[in-house]
Amino acid sequence: MISETVIETLQSFVPEENIHLQEPMAGRTTFRIGGPADCLIEIENEEQLKQITRYLNLVEERYFILGNGSNLLVSDRGYAGTILQVGRKMSRILVEGTRIRAQAGALLSQVSKTALEHSLTGLEFASGIPGTVGGGVVMNAGAYGGELSQVVTQVNVVSPEGESLEFDRETMEFGYRTSALRKHSFTVTEVLFDLKEGEKGRIQAGMEECSRLRREKQPLEYPSAGSVFKRPEGYYAGKLIMDAGMRGYQTGGARVSDKHCGFIVNVGKATAQDVLDVISEIRERVKMRFGVDLETEIIYLE
Numbered sequence: 001m002i003s004e005t006v007i008e009t010l011q012s013f014v015p016e017e018n019i020h021l022q023e024p025m026a027g028r029t030t031f032r033i034g035g036p037a038d039c040l041i042e043i044e045n046e047e048q049l050k051q052i053t054r055y056l057n058l059v060e061e062r063y064f065i066l067g068n069g070s071n072l073l074v075s076d077r078g079y080a081g082t083i084l085q086v087g088r089k090m091s092r093i094l095v096e097g098t099r100i101r102a103q104a105g106a107l108l109s110q111v112s113k114t115a116l117e118h119s120l121t122g123l124e125f126a127s128g129i130p131g132t133v134g135g136g137v138v139m140n141a142g143a144y145g146g147e148l149s150q151v152v153t154q155v156n157v158v159s160p161e162g163e164s165l166e167f168d169r170e171t172m173e174f175g176y177r178t179s180a181l182r183k184h185s186f187t188v189t190e191v192l193f194d195l196k197e198g199e200k201g202r203i204q205a206g207m208e209e210c211s212r213l214r215r216e217k218q219p220l221e222y223p224s225a226g227s228v229f230k231r232p233e234g235y236y237a238g239k240l241i242m243d244a245g246m247r248g249y250q251t252g253g254a255r256v257s258d259k260h261c262g263f264i265v266n267v268g269k270a271t272a273q274d275v276l277d278v279i280s281e282i283r284e285r286v287k288m289r290f291g292v293d294l295e296t297e298i299i300y301l302e
């Protein structure tokens with residue numbers, strides 16, 4: 001449990017309305033699951049982030065960086081520590097010629113929309129990914145043949161010691177749904193996207209096609225965290241799960257989606273434990289039937 005002294009100090013760094021004590025994480029994740037975080041702070045700028053991370057490190061208080069919570073499963077007990085949310089309060093988007101500079105809390109859908117408005121091509125694939133720029137870069141989010149690594153040219157971060165650092169495409173070591181930032185506790189503050197001039201009608205058509213595919217294939221009508229598992233080499237996780245006979249498999253309120261077996265959906269009052277139980281059953285059955293180890297893509301926070 002976070003102490004009064006720590007809370008008082010945090011209150012000196014950010015306006016009081018940005019600090020939420022005992023904040024239910026179910027309200028901050030797309031899964032709509034998760035107990036309370038001791039403290040959640042909505043970050044507004046890089047300076048606040050530096051002061052807070054430096055301080056929390058100094059007093060050895062744990063913290064976690066939250067974007068839009070769209071790739072996250074939070075424990076039913078919640079999080080004993082501080083959540084720093086880099087979200088809508090830090091979401092400025094600037095267009096500089098064929099480049100877009102976006103703060104980490106901007107939604108990928110907003111950045112893609114800005115690209116469309118300026119007839120810039122390269123981000124069509126990202127228009128329906130419900131995450132922030134920061135979360136997207138850390139996870140190297142991708143869809144329909146595109147990945148952020150193809151268009152990101154610079155990533156500004158803050159280190160736990162409160163230093164500003166800059167990564168480029170090489171030092172980001174992008175891989176499938178991963179980057180160098182997953183190994184370090186850096187917080188992304190700003191990202192520069194390098195796009196190309198395109199034709200507005202074609203860009204729009206590209207985005208509409210991606211949305212159509214999403215609506216058709218994904219259970220967007222239920223809360224979820226997207227694909228639960230990474231794609232195993234040579235297979236599709238959803239197909240393996242379906243072939244293992246697990247379509248519609250349900251524990252409590254967590255269900256293997258009937259529409260896309262790679263998704264676990266919250267069909268009503270699912271607990272994190274329900275989801276973990278479904279994950280563990282899937283992994284066991286897929287391993288038994290096909291000898292494939294499924295690795296989770298979603299992040300479990302406890």
Ligand SMILES: Cc1cc2nc3c(=O)[nH]c(=O)nc-3n(C[C@H](O)[C@H](O)[C@H](O)COP(=O)(O)OP(=O)(O)OC[C@H]3O[C@@H](n4cnc5c(N)ncnc54)[C@H](O)[C@@H]3O)c2cc1C
Pocket residue numbers: 030064065066067068069070071072086104105128129130131132133134135136137138139140141142143181186187188189218220224225226227299
């Ligand atoms: C319906 C649905 C569809 C989806 N479709 C796709 C898809 O097509 N492709 C895809 O790749 N993903 C998809 N996802 C998953 C998810 O949207 C992406 O992984 C997204 O990039 C996560 O961003 P976020 O801001 O929500 O991150 P969060 O879930 O908040 O966090 C994810 C990770 O990133 C870290 N993080 C977040 N912000 C920062 C920051 N500023 N600095 C440092 N670390 C940070 C967190 O600490 C955590 O480790 C989907 C999810 C849903 C619910």
